[in-house]
Amino acid sequence: MSSITKPPIRHPSLQKNALGLSKQDYEGGMSTLCAGCGHDSVTAALIQAFWELDLPPHRAAKMSGIGCSSKTTGYFMKQSHGFNSVHGRMPSVTSGANAANRDLTYIGVSGDGDSLSIGLGQMAHAIRRNVNMLYVLENNGVYGLTKGQFSASADVGSKSKKGEANEQNPIDPLLLALTLGATFVARSFSGDKQQLIPIIKAGLAHHGFALIDIISPCVSFNDHEGSTKSYAHTRAQSVELVEADFVPLRREIRLPAQHPAVSVVKLHDGSSVCLRATDGSYDPNDRDTAYQHVRACQSRGEVATGLLFVDEAARDLHDMNRTVATPLAELPFEVLCPGKGALDTLMARYR
Amino acid sequence: MSAVNDFALKIATVNGTGSASANGLLMQAIFRMGIPVTGKNIFPSNIQGLPTWYEIRVSKDGYTARPPQIDLVVALNPETYAKDVATVRAGGYLLYDSSWPMDDELARDDITILGVPFGRLCIETFERDRTLLRNIAYLGALAALLEADLPLVEKMLSERYGKKKALLAANQTAFRLGYDHAKTQLPCPLPFHLDRMDATGGSILIDGNTACALGAVYAGATVGAWYPITPSTSLMEAFKAFCQKYRVDAESGLNKYCILQAEDELAAAGIAIGAGWMGARAFTNTSGPGISLMQEFIGLAYYTEIPAVFFDVQRCGPATGMPTRTQQADLMSMAYASHGDTKHIVLFPANPNECFEMSVTAFDLADRFQTPVFVASDLDIGMNDWMVPRLEWDDAYRPDRGKVLDAAALEKVKKFSRYLDVDGDGIAARTLPGVGGKGAYFVRGSGHDKHAAYTEDSDAYQEVVDRLARKSATAALAVPSPAFDRQDGADIGVVTLGGCDGAVREAIDRLREQGHRVDLMRIKAFPFAPAVREFLDQHATTFVVEQNRDAQLRAMLAIETGAPRDSMMPILDYSGLPLTATRVVAAVASHLSGATV
Numbered sequence: 052m053s054s055i056t057k058p059p060i061r062h063p064s065l066q067k068n069a070l071g072l073s074k075q076d077y078e079g080g081m082s083t084l085c086a087g088c089g090h091d092s093v094t095a096a097l098i099q100a101f102w103e104l105d106l107p108p109h110r111a112a113k114m115s116g117i118g119c120s121s122k123t124t125g126y127f128m129k130q131s132h133g134f135n136s137v138h139g140r141m142p143s144v145t146s147g148a149n150a151a152n153r154d155l156t157y158i159g160v161s162g163d164g165d166s167l168s169i170g171l172g173q174m175a176h177a178i179r180r181n182v183n184m185l186y187v188l189e190n191n192g193v194y195g196l197t198k199g200q201f202s203a204s205a206d207v208g209s210k211s212k213k214g215e216a217n218e219q220n221p222i223d224p225l226l227l228a229l230t231l232g233a234t235f236v237a238r239s240f241s242g243d244k245q246q247l248i249p250i251i252k253a254g255l256a257h258h259g260f261a262l263i264d265i266i267s268p269c270v271s272f273n274d275h276e277g278s279t280k281s282y283a284h285t286r287a288q289s290v291e292l293v294e295a296d297f298v299p300l301r302r303e304i305r306l307p308a309q310h311p312a313v314s315v316v317k318l319h320d321g322s323s324v325c326l327r328a329t330d331g332s333y334d335p336n337d338r339d340t341a342y343q344h345v346r347a348c349q350s351r352g353e354v355a356t357g358l359l360f361v362d363e364a365a366r367d368l369h370d371m372n373r374t375v376a377t378p379l380a381e382l383p384f385e386v387l388c389p390g391k392g393a394l395d396t397l398m399a400r401y402r
Numbered sequence: 403m404s405a406v407n408d409f410a411l412k413i414a415t416v417n418g419t420g421s422a423s424a425n426g427l428l429m430q431a432i433f434r435m436g437i438p439v440t441g442k443n444i445f446p447s448n449i450q451g452l453p454t455w456y457e458i459r460v461s462k463d464g465y466t467a468r469p470p471q472i473d474l475v476v477a478l479n480p481e482t483y484a485k486d487v488a489t490v491r492a493g494g495y496l497l498y499d500s501s502w503p504m505d506d507e508l509a510r511d512d513i514t515i516l517g518v519p520f521g522r523l524c525i526e527t528f529e530r531d532r533t534l535l536r537n538i539a540y541l542g543a544l545a546a547l548l549e550a551d552l553p554l555v556e557k558m559l560s561e562r563y564g565k566k567k568a569l570l571a572a573n574q575t576a577f578r579l580g581y582d583h584a585k586t587q588l589p590c591p592l593p594f595h596l597d598r599m600d601a602t603g604g605s606i607l608i609d610g611n612t613a614c615a616l617g618a619v620y621a622g623a624t625v626g627a628w629y630p631i632t633p634s635t636s637l638m639e640a641f642k643a644f645c646q647k648y649r650v651d652a653e654s655g656l657n658k659y660c661i662l663q664a665e666d667e668l669a670a671a672g673i674a675i676g677a678g679w680m681g682a683r684a685f686t687n688t689s690g691p692g693i694s695l696m697q698e699f700i701g702l703a704y705y706t707e708i709p710a711v712f713f714d715v716q717r718c719g720p721a722t723g724m725p726t727r728t729q730q731a732d733l734m735s736m737a738y739a740s741h742g743d744t745k746h747i748v749l750f751p752a753n754p755n756e757c758f759e760m761s762v763t764a765f766d767l768a769d770r771f772q773t774p775v776f777v778a779s780d781l782d783i784g785m786n787d788w789m790v791p792r793l794e795w796d797d798a799y800r801p802d803r804g805k806v807l808d809a810a811a812l813e814k815v816k817k818f819s820r821y822l823d824v825d826g827d828g829i830a831a832r833t834l835p836g837v838g839g840k841g842a843y844f845v846r847g848s849g850h851d852k853h854a855a856y857t858e859d860s861d862a863y864q865e866v867v868d869r870l871a872r873k874s875a876t877a878a879l880a881v882p883s884p885a886f887d888r889q890d891g892a893d894i895g896v897v898t899l900g901g902c903d904g905a906v907r908e909a910i911d912r913l914r915e916q917g918h919r920v921d922l923m924r925i926k927a928f929p930f931a932p933a934v935r936e937f938l939d940q941h942a943t944t945f946v947v948e949q950n951r952d953a954q955l956r957a958m959l960a961i962e963t964g965a966p967r968d969s970m971m972p973i974l975d976y977s978g979l980p981l982t983a984t985r986v987v988a989a990v991a992s993h994l995s996g997a998t999v
Contacts, residue, residue: 112836125844133846
């Protein structure tokens with residue numbers, strides 16, 4: 052993954068967050084993706100969300116696999132540790148890291164190839180383990196780094212740049228996640244910051260695996276007529292289900308003035324996310340509703356976006372494994388080793 | 403030569419019928435009589451209904467390898483009668499269940515055939531659990547035939563079954579059925595039998611998987627990731643049991659460990675590496691097929707320099723192979739795991755005692771060298787009960803966590819460069835996530851320079867991989883040194899590793915008795931210590947004993963030391979069964995006689 056260091060220029064009047072950090076402090080290396088790539092918009096949204104949440108960069112870990120999307124963890128929060136693992140295997144590395152240190156904030160960035168083809172099993176099982184992490188799936192329906200092959204999320208009939216049509220059924224990560232018992236399921240569009248940023252913030256606050264499928268057009272290989280993951284297509288077909296505004300625990304709520312009826316979902320860390328259903332009746336706590344809605348949109352050729360499902364009562368990896376509150380990596384050796392006395396006693400069992 | 407406390411028996415049964423319990427009890431009784439004993443379970447890849455055998459070797463001299471011959475076969479599975487009758491040495495005995503007649507054609511003139519109607523006795527006596535109790539009945543007959551310490555065996559029966567009165571009574575009755583029948587109807591004791599000794603006091607009976615798991619607990623491992631696979635499964639089961647005993651917080655009831663059963667071996671490796679990156683001591687346990695699946699991740703951990711311990715309890719390959727048979731055929735796939743230029747630290751325990759020690763050593767080496775470390779066990783070591791010196795622990799032990807810069811150390815450095823070798827040993831300092839901003843770096847499997855930055859620059863790339871080679875050279879000096887057994891004026895050198903040890907040492911005793919002058923070197927680790935090359939240079943002829951078809955250890959010796967391949971005679975056993983001394987002696991003798999002709 053390549054990146055270029057950005058010049059460290061700071062305007063003195065840059066707005067600071069509660070940690071005294073400017074938004075620039077949350078930036079990373081210069082992106083080497085193609086100009087206009089949807090992924091860069093997602094990176095910008097992530098930076099905005101981290102800054103607004105006062106996330107201490109050194110307490111976050113950036114996780115990724117291989118692909119254009121996975122490169123983007125180099126483009127934000129340069130003061131965070133990052134792990135660019137092997138293709139499709141970011142979920143297992145994150146599971147292990149989280150098992151060892153439950154106190155860090157885990158930000159996983161993946162793509163449709165990384166998550167839905169080579170890494171489908173890993174994503175599925177990270178969902179089942181309910182690893183406490185944000186899982187951003189930058190979905191463009193195409194393999195960019197290898198120049199334009201269809202991915203597993205390409206819609207039937209979607210055309211490649213060369214005009215070839217895809218005939219295999221797509222995998223919808225949201226339907227899959229809902230089936231697997233995911234506890235936070237959302238979709239957004241890289242070009243819709245207003246919707247995306249609050250969803251990212253809610254996903255970060257969620258206690259468990261937070262999946263955000265982000266339609267992120269590939270300008271080089273999948274932003275042409277005939278593509279269902281293009282800017283034009285997504286803007287035309289996107290059906291926003293729930294408008295979300297995230298309310299961190301630490302800061303005053305900043306809702307738009309003319310806010311309609313909102314439903315407030317309390318997140319595990321005490322913060323809450325406000326949801327506004329476009330039709331006013333959507334219940335984001337019901338898995339079946341979410342599933343049916345995504346299917347219904349699909350059948351109409353529309354893309355359901357918004358926060359579709361959230362379950363804040365769910366148990367995460369550590370709850371299920373009943374681990375102690377102190378990160379395992381920080382437990383002193385003295386409390387881990389039973390010592391000579393215990394071994395001597397134990398030896399009687401093998402006589 | 404007295405046959406007291408020096409014989410072997412083989413019990414043929416059907417798996418899933420409870421015979422393992424009776425066999426284990428017999429072995430333990432012999433052990434508690436102070437007599438050195440070893441058991442080898444030869445079992446099918448199946449849960450219930452297929453032939454299975456258990457070999458017990460009683461050796462006053464303390465030999466632990468598979469026995470050179472079988473003095474007594476206990477044939478309880480008609481399906482394998484023909485094979486079992488043929489197994490008995492000339493002059494030996496066969497004990498079978500005479501409830502049903504055995505085909506006359508199977509009889510041999512040169513052995514004594516003894517019958518006890520175990521099945522009929524149990525049917526006549528018990529209403530239920532007759533199959534299970536038949537095992538205890540044959541245990542009774544063996545106790546009589548071999549002159550086991552009766553009060554001891556009866557005490558052990560009540561230890562094992564004493565929790566339920568009815569169960570204990572039934573087992574005691576079954577035991578007496580067999581014992582009394584043998585005592586009154588058979589020539590007790592047999593010419594080879596037991597006699598109390600005092601040679602097991604400092605020893606225990608334990609399997610290698612249990613010992614590896616205990617080592618992981620003592621080393622302070624907190625994250626275990628795995629995918630179930632024979633023959634490594636019991637390692638994680640043991641780790642879990644020990645953690646439940648030693649690692650549950652007394653106040654909160656919460657666990658100071660996390661075991662994740664992954665979706666496959668790839669994920670298991672990923673979890674171990676993720677946890678190792680975070681600073682936890684983490685491991686995964688698997689067997690050959692799992693090692694194949696983990697290759698990509700192993701290369702990533704090697705290149706990004708993340709510690710993790712991999713227990714490979716080897717079985718017969720290739721492919722699914724024979725999952726319940728033993729082999730040492732993953733040597734090269736561990737040593738050179740993954741694509742690109744890689745070389746890994748591999749430890750070769752010879753028995754469960756070393757499994758415990760090397761498990762701890764593996765975690766220290768992984769941390770110190772920031773790299774994957776393999777513990778190359780095998781099915782024979784991992785799943786069979788071995789008599790070994792009791793495990794010892796020194797409370798002064800503290801883990802070697804290697805060069806890790808904490809927050810205070812980071813304060814003192816101007817700039818942190820993750821892959822910069824400051825002191826010339828090839829090892830760069832690492833930082834752990836969560837500690838501080840200055841220590842942050844990007845772990846990447848793609849080309850990187852010494853500052854951990856992405857690079858496609860040839861020089862910057864080579865600088866890092868050359869340092870990794872230097873690190874490997876440093877590791878060769880830090881891994882456990884070979885074990886030697888030298889004899890003055892020896893011209894023959896025998897080289898071996900791992901679980902071959904017992905059979906090879908026994909073979910060397912035989913060879914020396916025959917007048918040969920032989921030196922032994924048992925290699926304990928890869929990369930090879932300098933002493934390995936020296937040993938090869940010192941002997942005009944060496945024999946390399948290992949359990950695989952392609953002489954993998956010999957190939958590695960040739961690659962790594964430059965010793966001429968043809969000067970190293972391979973002695974190979976890839977049958978899937980543990981090695982015997984007989985095989986080694988025969989191979990050496992055959993070569994030497996050929997050489998003198």
